[in-house]
Amino acid sequence: MHILKFGGSSLATPERIKLVAKTIQKHLENDTVVSVFSAFGGVTNDLLLMAELAEKEDDSYKAILAKNEKRHFEAVKELIPVTAQSAILSKVKNQFNRLETLYEGVFLLNELSDKTKHVISGFGEILSSLIISEYFKSLKVDSLWVDSRDLIVCKNVNEKVQVNYTKTNFNLTEFFKKNKSELFIVPGFVAKNDLGVPSTLGRGGSDFTAAIIAGALEVDQVLIYTDVNGMFTANPNLVPQAYALKNISYEEAMELSHFGAKVLYPPTLQPLLDKNIEIYIKNTFEPDNPGTLISKSSERNFRWVTGITHIDSIKLLNIEGSGMVGIPGFSKRFFEILFQENINVVLITQASSEHSICIAVKDDEAEKAKEALDEAFEVEIGYKKIKPVEIEDNVSIIALVGDRMKSHHGLSGKMFSALGNNNINIRAIAQGSSERNISAVISKKDVVKALNTLHEQFFEVPSKELNLFITGVGNVGGKLLDQLKKQEQYLLDKLRLKVRVLGLSNSRKMLFDEDGIDLQNWEGNLAQAETADKQKFFDKVKELNLRNSIFVDNTASPDISGWYKDYLANSISVVTCNKIACADAFENYQNLQNLTREYGASFLYETNVGAGLPIIDTLQNLVASGDRITKIQAVLSGSLNFVFNNYDGSEPFYKVVETAMKEGFTEPDPKIDLSGVDVARKILILARESGLQLELEDIERDDFLSQKSLNSESNEKFFELLKQDEAEFKKMYQNAENNKSELKYVAQLEDGKAKVGLQEVGAQHPFANLSGSDNIVLFFTERYPEQPLIVKGAGAGAEVTASGIFADIIRIGKK
Structure with a gap:
């Protein structure tokens, strides 16, 4: 028996559903298939949005409901012959009538209970699976629609799912013993509790549905079809160089999914782990791509780190004070309070002095946690033995994950050194004794830079990306651009340096391109660009916040040299042939030298004396x-x-x-x-x-x-x-x-x-x-x-001066 699951992106349009059907039919050639379906792409978000609008007595939810009803009707008309549409259109209309009634109730009562939210959010999977089931009947495939709410039993506590595996496994094994079909079509995500009230398995729960069925039936593998070629070394939307992993272990997959890898819903692994049921993460749109195999062992002998991931929606809570030191049971009280409030702790770190405890929680639970803790420790706070809980927002967690990290010395040193060299400040660190995960809390604005920095450090062919922002493109600047273009491949092949020019400016115009400026046509593109502005140029470089950023000044302008301190203070290196800054008042010269040390940036000015001479x-x-x-x-x-x-x-x-x-x-x-x-x-x-x-x-x-x-x-x-x-x-x-x-x-x-x-x-x-x-x-x-x-x-001339600037850029690259 094959267990397949298809996500919302795979079902976003009728054309995609037809592609899914071909994949399923290929599996049907070999065995019976149980196929689990998510809602059509974006539907669940709309269902919850409509509920929130209705709760606020905002009747704009009706237009969204009508839009979704039309979308499902159009899918029916596109997929199913006219002669067979009547019955399924009636079923779809019935589901939308029920939805309309639920929203009217929420609207009139001005209340949205957890129970109602669970009921509403499950309609997307019911609708998609009903339509797809009818589509397979039109294809003459022996198929049976299965209501997973009658089989999977669970309870939800503040969005935390607890499956009753005893009842669920019994229901599933009995159902599949008694029912025979070529294809079983199952709505994902939905379930019922012990009292028969509709419930859900949590956002992303369709993966979990497939895993629960696979665990109960003890099949060999589960195939999760999504819109990417497996689990990646990092989020490919944020790290362009990320690539799909061929094979990872259950533990690695669990860590990666917990820390934000959205390809797999974290609880999915629970029913599969003990039974050694393999999971394949595959691409619906490239079904022949091998994807990622998740199994007991990752079987990799060359990579210490498996992946890099991150969590955005968190806040830090910090409690500290002398009243914590040496007091038995303080941590117990602290975490017991959080448990009573059903608040999940994402990360924990405590100083060995016992003077402070720092935790990370979901951002929507931070205020609730602070209130509960401040109330519980009211006496200690009143006597100033501890301080009130402090919340720090605009932070994210980044994590290195890998089974074999514990076998390799110095990984944490490499991680923190790479981050430090790019002025990424670390607010908190956590590492378990298993050393499968090293986590760090950083500013949210630094996430993209951190992910790319770490990916470059641990996954890419030993190379380094330098991002240049050049002002002054006349005699010297023009020659420098020519040299950069000419030596581009040499630098990559011989020195492992990928040098990109992302910003150009002269006294009139400035040009930016986050993908790299075309050095073949830069003059024409610059002439058509926006008006030059030194403040905007600096702000853009700072906003991009790229690793190994270098500001290159090819001018003799005192105005430009006055900006060096701002670039250096943001860990942006400066390379210049402009002598004014280093020949300015000694106090200013010394300040620039201090900034380079404080912020880890380079300040190189070899061409100030003797052009290209050392x-x-x-x-x-x-x-x-x-x-x-x-x-x-x-x-x-x-x-x-x-x-x-x-x-x-x-x-x-x-x-x-x-x-x-x-x-x-x-x-x-x-x-x-x-x-x-x-x-x-x-x-x-x-x-x-x-x-x-x-x-x-x-x-x-x-x-x-x-x-x-x-x-x-x-x-x-x-x-x-x-x-x-x-x-x-x-x-x-x-x-x-x-x-x-x-x-x-x-x-x-x-x-x-x-x-x-x-x-x-x-x-x-x-x-x-x-x-x-x-x-x-x-x-x-x-x-x-x-x-x-x-x-x-030779101590003068555009060519030799440009080569001296080039040499300083390379010096930074080799640093």
Whole structure:
């Protein structure tokens, strides 16, 4: 005998019912079938909604009732030949007449009892099974409709179902001995109590109906047909990478279903467990898919964790106080009160100091629990021995489940480390001695991030997803996007990094795509996007709340750098080539460093000095290893080096500067480079990384430009003044030429003081013969006192700056 169950989503339309019929007919080729049916998709929700409306004397329930009646009539007309419709239409109408009478009673009395609610909520299964039974008769299948209310005996206490298995098993075995048919059609969910009053098996109880029948008849297996390919490693609606499990144990299935896996109703396993009856979770719409087998053993040798699941509709209750410490029987009183109020405890945790007890309950039972506990402990609260019960809402439980977790060390450490690295705060933890389940209470807003983080940690091919939000898509930003597109597959294949760009912004427009922006067509899409707004951009990044989020700043804007603290304080890493933040007041610089430590985010700015050169990284490693910096000498401006390498008096100075601008070696405002402010910021950053507390105004600057040009208000005016000062530039060049030297704009840090300025360097100096836009840094330290550690290479240009930003992003990925 085959026991099948079909859920509401499988019966949502006549077309789906026809598909179900084909699946049943295939099973009929081999054996007798008992098929249990849920209500048509969405009907039970409507039935309960109508009851609640009627209780409130809201007659809008009538329109919903009429809609549902029409839906069932249309199903009859679609499924059953006209000549055979009369009898079933009469049965359906009779059921709706009874429903109408019940709702009128609720409406007039302004009261909805539990008994009435159970009666009303069971009509959906009766209606669907009656129609489907008639449909099979029209297909010439020998079928018999079975009223499960005459066979299954149970009682309900506050939605908690207790089946009388002695009576139920007797009724079922006797019925199937006396009745013979090719196909038995059974309404799920419905039952009666010992007094013969209609009752139900709880929401999702059609699974339970099938399991009760299977247990009584002691069949080999039960097939639960739903709209997915089995039980998944996580909710596929929240975790796109989740996949169906081939085989899990009863205990694992019980844990997963208890903690929110809606594919299986938790009590379903009770009648099957002791008799080793297997359950298959299969997809109605892909009947050949193997689905998930639930059996005594999961028979898996490669996975420590079976699944990740969560419960949303909960609240935390916390009671604490010195009056609890060392008092025998306090916990007994606490839980006895909850028992008397029929309140189910979902999670329990108690400090070893006995100073507090924290529990999780269903959110609609939290206030009731608080009132009962506060009343019971009124005396202790009055004497301030304990505090009144506190309720914390907007929380959820996430859980790792797996039979083999107890055999593997460090799983809880990996779990909490992964959550902590993404700034997911844990409010409470529970783990049984069986170690089959590790549960944690977190903020509801972090659930999706937590599930994806843990799934990535425990189930996916060792890889890491980085979610980028990039502002500034001009010279440098455009090159960065090109590099990301080009290296996308390499990063995944070689470094196991999946890098996605989810947000883009320039000064005019901003674009978001939660599935990842198409880097092939980003320019056109950005041009059509919404107006840029820094606050909205930040709010969107925060709202998405994705793991491994990185804000990338490719601008030179002080306004953008002012937002770093907000991103870091929300555990969103920052990668930037913008020097303003690190060269700001030392207090602000220090605050950013503190935020990175406090919130576990990365703040990387390697491109602040030397573009793609590992200058800051080298310095940080020297300091971290215990070396002490005694002196730094450097040529840190690729733009100034380019200018003085190419200026020989044959072409006007301003022309060389224009070329540097066109090549992308200078900032959009070239005064920033030529004034030495940019170099001053760079040596300031190196000074701070060395451990000094300097401010920008502490940097001594020897200007080679006239004050007029430095104070010019536009690039046009600036270049006009450079033309006027051409004689001075020729004179500087000629003096250096006469001294057989080169002009270099040098930054120096020594004895706690820093200065920048134009210098003549001889042919033997390490700074001589620097080509193009090259930078060079000499680190003199206690370990390198005479021969400095030298970092040298291209220090300007969009390509190398973009590659430096890229490298910082990869550094976060490898963290």
